Amino acid sequence: MPIPLLGLLLVMPALVIVLILFIVPLVSSITGAFAVDGLFGFANFQKAFELYSSDIVFTIVIVSLSAVLIGLLSVAIGGYLTLGSNPRAVAILRWLYRWPLFVPFIVVGQILRTFLAKNGLMNSLLMQADILTPMQTTSFLDWRGIVIAFVWKQTPFVTLLLAGAMASLDRSMIESARNLGASRLRILIEIILPQVLPTLLVGLILSFVTMMSVLSVPLMINAQSPTMITASMAFRINAYGDYGVANALGVISLLTTSLVGWVYLRQTMREHR
Numbered sequence: 001m002p003i004p005l006l007g008l009l010l011v012m013p014a015l016v017i018v019l020i021l022f023i024v025p026l027v028s029s030i031t032g033a034f035a036v037d038g039l040f041g042f043a044n045f046q047k048a049f050e051l052y053s054s055d056i057v058f059t060i061v062i063v064s065l066s067a068v069l070i071g072l073l074s075v076a077i078g079g080y081l082t083l084g085s086n087p088r089a090v091a092i093l094r095w096l097y098r099w100p101l102f103v104p105f106i107v108v109g110q111i112l113r114t115f116l117a118k119n120g121l122m123n124s125l126l127m128q129a130d131i132l133t134p135m136q137t138t139s140f141l142d143w144r145g146i147v148i149a150f151v152w153k154q155t156p157f158v159t160l161l162l163a164g165a166m167a168s169l170d171r172s173m174i175e176s177a178r179n180l181g182a183s184r185l186r187i188l189i190e191i192i193l194p195q196v197l198p199t200l201l202v203g204l205i206l207s208f209v210t211m212m213s214v215l216s217v218p219l220m221i222n223a224q225s226p227t228m229i230t231a232s233m234a235f236r237i238n239a240y241g242d243y244g245v246a247n248a249l250g251v252i253s254l255l256t257t258s259l260v261g262w263v264y265l266r267q268t269m270r271e272h273r
Contacts, residue, residue: 030254033247044248051245056252058226062143063211066150067204073155074200078162079188083174094163101156105149109220112149116140116221145221146228150211158203165199166192198271205264209257229253 036043049056077097084090100108115121118139126132140148169192177187193200218228230253233246 029247029250032243033251035244044244045252048245048248048252052229052232052249054226055229055232056249058143059212059228059253060256062146062228063150063208066147066154066211067208069147069151070155070158070207071200071204073151074158074162074203075188075193077155077159078166078196079184079192081163082166082169082192083184083187097159098156100153101160103153105153105214106216106220108149108153109217112145112152113141113220116145116148141221142224143222146217149217149221150207150214154207154210158200158207161199161203162196165196169195198267201264201267205260208260212253212257 033044034040034042077093081090081094084093103111113120116139117123118137120139122140123132123137127134127137173191174187177191182190213230214228215230215234218231219234222228222231229249233249236242236246236249
């Protein structure tokens with residue numbers, strides 16, 4: 001048997017799975033977004049923008065803000081794991097920060113719904129500490145709760161990638177900078193961060209795509225309008241059976257994530273050149 005044909009037969013099962021489970025549903029969703037009464041048109045997109053333009057903007061702002069906060073916290077945690085001078089604190093932080101990795105998003109939504117409610121655990125602790133009175137408590141079950149959920153869940157993932165990249169760096173540059181009197185913050189920003197920036201970018205892009213696809217968190221934390229695109233898609237299907245508008249919202253979400261992916265691919269190609 002020719003070697004090229006043998007190689008094709010070996011990868012055929014994987015190609016069939018990708019085709020059936022990914023390519024076919026993707027093409028069906030995209031074509032369904034343009035299908036209007038059996039014809040090709042943009043009526044679904046027009047209706048989606050008329051009804052859910054605020055949800056689209058809300059989603060992009062929330063996910064972008066969460067990505068920025070995730071990046072800042074990941075750099076801070078990874079920097080301390082690399083440059084920290086207290087071995088016990090480094091060990092405790094390394095043990096603690098990974099916990100949210102193993103918590104599903106639906107459990108995150110339930111935990112934070114209990115924690116951030118007006119009568120939740122956070123406000124109860126603040127009242128017991130005499131920091132707030134019952135009249136001063138407020139609920140965080142809005143856009144702030146979604147941001148907290150995303151940051152709490154995705155920061156360990158990006159930190160894990162970033163800490164590994166930082167640990168693989170040549171320590172001689174870091175020690176040389178220390179010997180010359182550079183502070184840990186300056187070493188982190190000027191020496192370590194530029195070298196691990198591609199890894200940070202990969203982690204943030206993967207987190208961006210993940211956050212764009214989460215349904216449970218906005219449904220459980222932010223029930224009012226505006227909400228995220230995923231919740232709008234679920235409502236459109238469950239309440240009206242309108243798959244056309246839901247598919248149009250899905251295509252808008254796909255274009256948003258594709259734009260972020262294009263930025264990453266452009267950066268990667270530039271580095272290879």
